[in-house]
Amino acid sequence: MNRDPGKVAVIGFGAMARSLRDSLNRSGSDIKITAGLISKGADVEHDGIVFFRDVDALIQWGPSVVVECASHAAVRDCVPTLLRAGIDVIVVSIGSLGDAALLNALDRAAEHGKSRLTVVSGAVGGLDALRAAKLAGLDRVVYTGTKPPAAWKGSPAEKSCDLSALAQRTVIFEGNAREASSLYPKNANVTAAVALAGVGFDETAVTLVADPAADGNSHHVSAVGSFGSFDIVLHNKPLPDNPKTSWLAALSVEQALRRHFQRIEL
Numbered sequence: 485m486n487r488d489p490g491k492v493a494v495i496g497f498g499a500m501a502r503s504l505r506d507s508l509n510r511s512g513s514d515i516k517i518t519a520g521l522i523s524k525g526a527d528v529e530h531d532g533i534v535f536f537r538d539v540d541a542l543i544q545w546g547p548s549v550v551v552e553c554a555s556h557a558a559v560r561d562c563v564p565t566l567l568r569a570g571i572d573v574i575v576v577s578i579g580s581l582g583d584a585a586l587l588n589a590l591d592r593a594a595e596h597g598k599s600r601l602t603v604v605s606g607a608v609g610g611l612d613a614l615r616a617a618k619l620a621g622l623d624r625v626v627y628t629g630t631k632p633p634a635a636w637k638g639s640p641a642e643k644s645c646d647l648s649a650l651a652q653r654t655v656i657f658e659g660n661a662r663e664a665s666s667l668y669p670k671n672a673n674v675t676a677a678v679a680l681a682g683v684g685f686d687e688t689a690v691t692l693v694a695d696p697a698a699d700g701n702s703h704h705v706s707a708v709g710s711f712g713s714f715d716i717v718l719h720n721k722p723l724p725d726n727p728k729t730s731w732l733a734a735l736s737v738e739q740a741l742r743r744h745f746q747r748i749e750l
C-alpha cells in the first residue's frame with residue numbers, strides 16, 4: 485500500500501482544500517497536498533500541485549490517499565472509482581451518504597479495491613460517543629442546529645417567517661434527518677454525520693432554529709440510550725479567511741488526514 489505522505493490528493497480546490505493545504509504547510513508537516521482533481525481547466529501544475537481533470541489520470545499519478553473536498557456529485561462520480569482502484573478516500577461531503585444506493589456502491593467498491601472510506605466529523609462532535617452508545621441501543625437522538633436569521637436566507641424558512649424581522653428565537657423546522665437533509669441541503673453534512681453515527685436518517689430528530697441573539701452557528705447533539713445520556717453543544721467560529729466554512733469542520737479534515745498516516749491513532 486502507498487503510504488507516502490508527500491502524495492496526498494484532493495478532489496476540489498475550494499475553501500476546504502485550500503485551508504487544509506495552508507494549515508499543513510504552516511505546521512511544517514511532511515503530509516503534503518501535491519495533486520488535485522478539479523472540474524474545470526486544463527491539466528496543469530501550479531504552486532507545487534498537479535491538477536487533473538480526469539479521475540483515471542489521478543489514479544495513474546498514484547496518490548496515497550485522496551481527500552474529497554468538492555461536492556455530493558464528486559462523491560458519486562469519482563469516489564467509487566478511486567476505492568475500486570485500491571485508493572483510500574476521506575470524505576467531507578457527508579450529506580451525499582444519505583443516498584443508500586450510493587453508500588452501498590461505495591461499500592462494494594471498497595471491498596473490491598481492499599480500500600477504505602473514512603468520513604470526517606466535520607462541524608459537529610460527540611460522534612465517537614454516539615457510535616459507541618449505539619452498540620447497546622439508543623432510544624433517542626436529537627440534533628438542534630441554531631444560526632442567526634440571515635444564515636437561513638434562501639432556505640424554506642423564508643416562506644414561514646420574515647427572517648429579517650425576527651425578534652426572538654424561532655423554530656423554523658422540526659422533523660427527521662431525512663426531511664431536514666432534503667429541505668435544508670446547506671445543513672445536510674451535519675445532519676448526515678449525526679444520523680449515520682447514530683440511529684439513521686428516519687429516526688434522528690432534527691430541530692432547526694433562527695435566533696437573532698446568535699452570533700454564530702451552534703450544534704447541539706443529545707442522545708439517550710442504555711448507556712445513559714449525553715448532551716454536547718458546539719459554538720463554532722468560521723474559518724478566519726472564509727465565513728461560510730466552520731473552522732472546526734476544516735480542522736476535522738486535517739485531523740482525519742493526520743490520523744490516516746499515524747502508526748498509533750491517538
Ligand SMILES: NC(=O)c1ccc[n+]([C@@H]2O[C@H](COP(=O)([O-])OP(=O)(O)OC[C@H]3O[C@@H](n4cnc5c(N)ncnc54)[C@H](O)[C@@H]3O)[C@@H](O)[C@H]2O)c1
Nearest residue numbers: 496497498499500522523553554555558577606607673733
Ligand atoms: N462535513 C462538514 O461539516 C462540512 C463542512 C463544510 C463543507 N463541507 C462540504 O465540503 C465540500 C467542499 O466545501 P468548500 O467549502 O470547500 O466548497 P467550495 O465551493 O469552496 O469548493 C468546492 C470546490 O470543488 C469543486 N468541485 C465541485 N464538484 C467537483 C467535482 N465533481 N470534481 C472536481 N471538483 C469539483 C468546485 O468547483 C469548487 O471549486 C462541500 O460539499 C461542502 O458541503 C462539509
